[in-house]
Amino acid sequence: MALPVYASPAERVWHYVYHVFCAGVFVFLIAPILVIIPLSFNAEPYFTFTEGMLRFDPAAYSLRWYRDFLQNPQWLHAVKNSIIIASSATLLATTLGTIAALGLSRSEMPMRKTVMSILIAPMIVPIIIAAAAMYFFYSQFDLAQTYAGIILAHTALGTPFVVITVTATLTGFDRSLVRAAQSLGAGPAFTFFKVVLPLILPGVISGALFAFITSFDEVVVVLFLAGYDQRTIPRQMWAGIREQISPTILAVATILIVISIALLTTVELLRRRSLRLRGVRE
16 A cells, blocks of 8 residues: 555655565565475475575476376375365365354354354364364264264364355345345245355355365374375375475475465455455455
């Protein structure tokens, strides 16, 4: 935002200092992640920059570790598991979270704040505690080391994100549209799919993307609940660091960074679309 013409000298100084401070914080947070990207193209099996890389010698850069990732059966199995588990957990979390948000948005619902606190508890409880509790709980039903158990656990972790985003979208929802549809003879299901859902769809998709990212990147719960056959990408990366250090991990991390950036960009575009639908200008 540009400074107004009537800004005082002190306000102008603070404006630039604030921007420099924000840029410094951004670099502090992002720099460690960006270092991984060039290292993933290292032709040598090292986790550091070689002399050739520092000289920008083309021979020092290679797609060797990306080829290793695409040709390694263990990594491909982990990719398949991650996609299956994250997609299934996202579908369940989106459905349950949207239903919960619709109920929480109704003024006549009793104990709304209490229910909301319970639903977002998985975001607050330390993940190591939640993972240990899930392990002992699911073990009683023989769900530990099964795909179903991991999917249910990831659903519990992703549902709060859907609840929060959809609830925020419903805050500006005009209830008179529902009453108008009902007065014209529309049933509850028709009203939801034709009136409510199109208007809250940006919030639903945003919540689904957050749930997908949460499931796709989760490692602690997988360490507790997954067996060898249920290894996901984060679990395989963890095993690679502990058992056999290979720059292939850096190649996989780079791919995950690109996927995360794409998903977060989609979330931001949906957020702006939602604001435009409400007539709000940033």
